Amino acid sequence: MPKRLAPVVQKTRIQSQNEALILDAALDVFSTYGYRGTTVDQIAAKCGLSKPNLLYYFRRKEDIYTAVLERTLTLWLAPLQALDADKDPIEELTRYIEAKLDLTFARPEASKLFANEILHGAPHVAAFLNGPLKELVAAKAKVIRHWVKLGKLRLVEPEHLIFAIWAVTQHYADFGVQVEAVIGTKPAIEKVKAAVVDLLLRGVDPEKPHR
């Protein structure tokens, strides 16, 4: 009788190996078809395990989903956490935007997975949004307000600046097919970086007043 590893004493080699396999496959499938749109069979096929075997590692489909989702959340917070109040704001924001775009281009599936979750009302990550994310944004908004006070940044609403950065960067993953359709090819990351940084930080108005 296989006992289910409740507090997971110690993962065996096969365990960690197969769990990684499953989560990688699950990320691909969930991000493409959404939660309801993916079947356990699909994930099993993708990673070469049988369905019962897969369900041996994750009892329920939902467990796979939350596991893969949580794995991406930490990844998601990292770049924003790095915003440093003591450095130059334009350089810091540039670095942040470029780091976010690097992530977007390197792991579009992760972006899509998250987008899908939020789009459907964030049923699995409400706690994350109202907890860690809210606090992090509050902290970084304070940093941005500090920069504004020093005159190193125009008067902006920090939260909305952060939303704008999120929206624009993730757009290239979440709406990738639309982007490709409209411009005819897969966009080059360097061009996107230049365009987005310029747009968000410098704006389009040639006669911008200085305050």
Add this chain to the structure above:
Amino acid sequence: MPKRLAPVVQKTRIQSQNEALILDAALDVFSTYGYRGTTVDQIAAKCGLSKPNLLYYFRRKEDIYTAVLERTLTLWLAPLQALDADKDPIEELTRYIEAKLDLTFARPEASKLFANEILHGAPHVAAFLNGPLKELVAAKAKVIRHWVKLGKLRLVEPEHLIFAIWAVTQHYADFGVQVEAVIGTKPAIEKVKAAVVDLLLRGVDPEKPHR
């Protein structure tokens, strides 16, 4: 034997009434749960019809989906079409952004429905993206380049400006739960308009060079 209305000679009162009912309900449900996440029963319950009755008007679930999707596409193109090359670019772009935000706040479900479709690879609207949308963007990109040439706009990549406007405006619908969680309340449209227009058109850099 009820013959199915192939070229739809003339819709009866009950027909147009019920079809509207169905499409309204379907928009709500599809935008919340996605295509696969939605059941015909849900839609039927939402509009107070029985499932077989609903399927009398739309033979297949997919027919309901494409119908409601197409209804939103036209709505989606309208504001961009209005961009007028002969008027002031900043005013025109401001108007466009505000119109898009009006739509976003008035019909977040429509935005979500579209986002969901694109996120999942746009299986039903590939033709729309590669046809009408691509052409419209090409035309308006030309308008923007014209403005740049006249020196009325900083040097920007028109397509990416358009993407940025789409991304940021729709973010307030598609990622609405995240926005609310982070700032604690439903954002006021007027504040959002001011913030977004300022960000996208004026940027954040207080020392922006003029070329």
Add this chain to the structure above:
DNA sequence: ACGACTCTTGACCATTTGATCAACATTTAT
């Protein structure tokens, strides 16, 4: 009032799919 057409529905069907289980296989510690 009547017939033809439109509309509505309860019952039903076939398929998909998440999940279980008993039996079998492999790995690991001693």
Add this chain to the structure above:
DNA sequence: ATAAATGTTGATCAAATGGTCAAGAGTCGT
């Protein structure tokens, strides 16, 4: 080598779900 623990799977189940159908109810023009 052996037993215990861990890993694997074919067969199977129950529920959910898209879709059908025949029969009945309502609407409408004449």
